[in-house]
Amino acid sequence: MNEFLQQLINGISLGSVYALIALGYTMVYGVLRFINFAHGDVFMIGAFSAMFGHSLIKRSGLVMPDWLVALVVLTLSMVVGALLGTLIEKLAYKPLRERPRLTVLITAIGVSLLLEYVGQLVFGAAPRGFPSLIESKSLGGFGSLQLSSVQITVVLVSGGLLMGLRAIVMRTRMGLSMRALSLNPTAAALMGVNTNVVISFTFGLGSALAAAGGVFYASLYQAIDPFMGVLPGMKAFIAAVLGGIGVLPGAALGGVLLGVLETLVVGYSKVLGIPSGFRDAVAFLILILILLFKPTGLLGKAHREKV
């Protein structure tokens, strides 16, 4: 039982990172109907910005309490992520607004590869250690159950960011126009919404969350490299599809669900009789099953093609 709870906790903390990245996929899909393949690489850039930000603060000699350093670093990487996201949209995707979705998908693959290999050129291919932004200590005390401060912080802060996002989407004017745009771009334009601004904002917001996800992921695993975004990126996309692409609560649900499932499969690989190496295949298997049996995802609605 304890072991199960332990796996569950590990799964939820990993899942909340997936949820953060998945939100970006879902938001972009909502307004532009395409899969932003490069989203996982914004996640990577977020982690690297946090690392450089951290060392910059340490070297500057400023004395700050640890929590403030962590906050500054997180904010910094989210800002970098947001800027990068809007920049990518402006340069690579905006010229393709009226083109077939496949053209945009191929471009997105190009952008993804570009970020990875420029990253490799700049940061080097070898994994680097990621500084601990918050002191890592065990908060255990429930029998053999291990709760680390990092895990708890990741879950709590992710939860906070999700709430913040919900507030923006549900309560602000910009959020209203985002929802309107995803429901009907033509009608939104006819209400006076400047669609370019809303699309840029959506990219920025989604990318900021991905960058935050990168910081958390790096804090959990304490190592980063230019290709760290590839698998979490794809898994987060799968999480978005699982929850119903275009549906914000769906992305959060899908992320947590996927994190938990994946951790459980690894934790119980011996009992289930699957090698733990199949960890990464689990997500893809879920994707294939969901697309075949419930392509709209758990919380999504169906669209029909007009003939």
Add this chain to the structure above:
Amino acid sequence: MKSKISLLIAVLFFGWLSFCFSGHREASWPLPQFDGYLLSILILIGINIVSAVSLNLVNGHTGQFSLGHAGFMAVGAYGSAWITLIHGKEILSLMGVFVSMPAECLFLIALLFGGLFAAVTGLIVGIPSLRLRGDYLAIVTLGFGEIIRVILQNSDALGGARGLAGIASYTTLGWTFGVAALAIYVVGTLVNSTYGRGFLAVRDDEIAAEAMGINTTKYKVVAFAVGAFFSGLAGGLYAHFIGYINPEGFNFLKSVDVVVIVILGGMGSTAGVTVAAVVLTLLNELLRQTEQYRMIVFALLLIVLMILRPQGLIADFGRLLPWRRRA
């Protein structure tokens, strides 16, 4: 009619090449002797032609964007290596009595086995995923490709993550360009028939194609199976050229390599894709010293191409040929 002439010329040319090299790794008359490096580049060009032309049938002609091509190559590579490496001696001893060229026959059996196994995998992947379209299909095929890789990584009988080493070097220029000629011929003739125009119809408008009596599912599955068969052959050629294969060599990036060739050549243009395979293999070699720049160049190429010239750089290559020019 004119496109048939250029197809015939291409097939004859590759057939002649393969004749020149039959049975040997070195060239025979009337071609000069190649040194090992040039030879290996030529073989790589041939393998890339096979895999790009076959992927083009799926992604270009039929419009079903697949990102799992490397998975089928892996199946072909492992399948054929499994025959030659693990069952090679038994089969050879069986054949030795009956045929004069046992090694070639063994390789043929291995290639066919790899290709057919890949085709079957293609069917298994294709039948369920072809209900999906566009970017969803791309992601699901990517997922299947990754699953194939993970399965290989975890199967001890095939060397797990270490892969298989010591595969016999059966691949010659003759074999490579023979298979390339076959791939170009099959894909070329296929889409140049009333039956084969169905592939293009499926790409242009699925609903109209169904309404005109075309079983779109069947067409997509056939495209997938034929594409997988030839990529399996490409994988087999590759395995018996390099001599060593591991699952990591058939990851997502390998699929992207082939996709780049198809896009550069122009989706749906066999001639363009063949030329692109040559150009990009050479470019690859030029950039080999500066490996870290290679993918950056490819990535930029993809982005710029999609924005400025989504139909591909060489799509209209065929029209430049003098006998295909129209008034």
Add this chain to the structure above:
Amino acid sequence: MEEASVKLLELTDVTIRFGGLVAVSGLTFHVNPGELVGLIGPNGAGKTTVFNIITGVCPPTSGSIVFSGVSVGGQRPYQITARGISRTFQNIRLFSSLSIFDNVRTAFNLHLKNGFFGSVWRGGSFRTEEAEVRREALELLEIFGLAAYADLPCRSLSYGDQRRLEIVRALATRPKLLLLDEPAAGMNATEKLELMKLIQFTKERFGLSVLLVEHDMKVVMGICERIAVIEYGRKIAEGTPAQIQKDAKVIAAYLGEEASDARS
């Protein structure tokens, strides 16, 4: 038994729902062999949906569809086309990257004996068949005056000619029943007159039945032998053009309430 074999297409109590919306409800109507039937109704009444039901694009939620005595409800579109129903589309759906000739040629697919292996092997029977397809396709294009442009991309045709090509393509599947979805949309008065002649000519020349969805009253009243009117997915009237023009329900629903006194 006797009766069923008389009617070419028979819809009985057909209903289709999309989510909560009932697009077509309890529709019953038929087409006799050799008949030219019009299906009219205000925008959004469900006419195109009826076409989509008949051709298998949207299988009905309930009700039966019988064509030539065989139930075709729930069959895939290509299977229904193979039974002898072919159609055109409201918003032209040609195979945009193919030539005019290839657009027509592709529609012969249904009747091919040479499939994958035949096309690769290119033996005698394949060559005979290809020549046959070529001859027939060109003949069809010739009849409709498009043969001279056969090798041009279909996008280079004018709007009216694209509609014509769609009809040619539909004929290449050798249908018994041809469904035309708003063939006159976007045409001017002269083109509409030509279209009317073309439809009647096609019907006689190929011995077809035609079911026509059309907004232009002149076209519908001018060539249809019988007209069914639907509104909100229900049939509200059926009869000859003369009867329909006098029907109070139709005038109220379709032509506007004031229509009756405006006519004189």
Add this chain to the structure above:
Amino acid sequence: MLEVDCLEVAYGSIRALHRVSLRVDAGGICTLVGANGAGKTTTLRAISGLQRVSSGSVRFCGENITNLPPHEIVARGLLHVPEGRMIFTNLTVLENLRMGAYLRKDKSFIEKDFDFMFELFPRLREREKQVAGTLSGGEQQMLAIARALMGRPKLLMLDEPSLGIAPLLVRAIFEKIVEVNRELGLTVLLVEQNAHLALEVSSYGYVLETGNVLFQDRADVLRANPRVQEAYLGA
């Protein structure tokens, strides 16, 4: 108020509009009638910036607005209720209305206008908190009109307000259009397939055929024109 001069629109190689010219005078209701595919919707889309114009010009209140992005045209007081209503199905009725007032800064007046809309369309008040997708076709059309009115337009363009709506409701909606026109002095440009009803409420009309203006005249004159009747009755 609105002057459209020699407007040409092409979709690829197909020309949808050939030199369409029309004028809408302040305070009136003007109608565009014509068969399906005649170019009515394209004309409205070209005016509101949804469709690129290949040549010709659109002037609104003396200002050239040709090929401006839609949101800038809205900002000048020209609102378009598109064909098929295009309400935001997953937003509530109130949120839909709020979207209509998207560009307005006068917060206190917006609240008042909500009340005004609910007086104009009492059915909407009953469904204020409901998701708009659950409304009936007629209610959705009312919402679409109310949503556009929330933008305090100078000119309102309505595309097929009777589409897929029961005849009784069509009457009601047309009465509302007339009411809005009279009470608020709002100029209306109407596209409608129900020509008789549309011409009955309008002051001026244009008849379009295959992208050309066939006739234009006072609405009552058009109603008496045998060729207009013929086109609609097929007699």
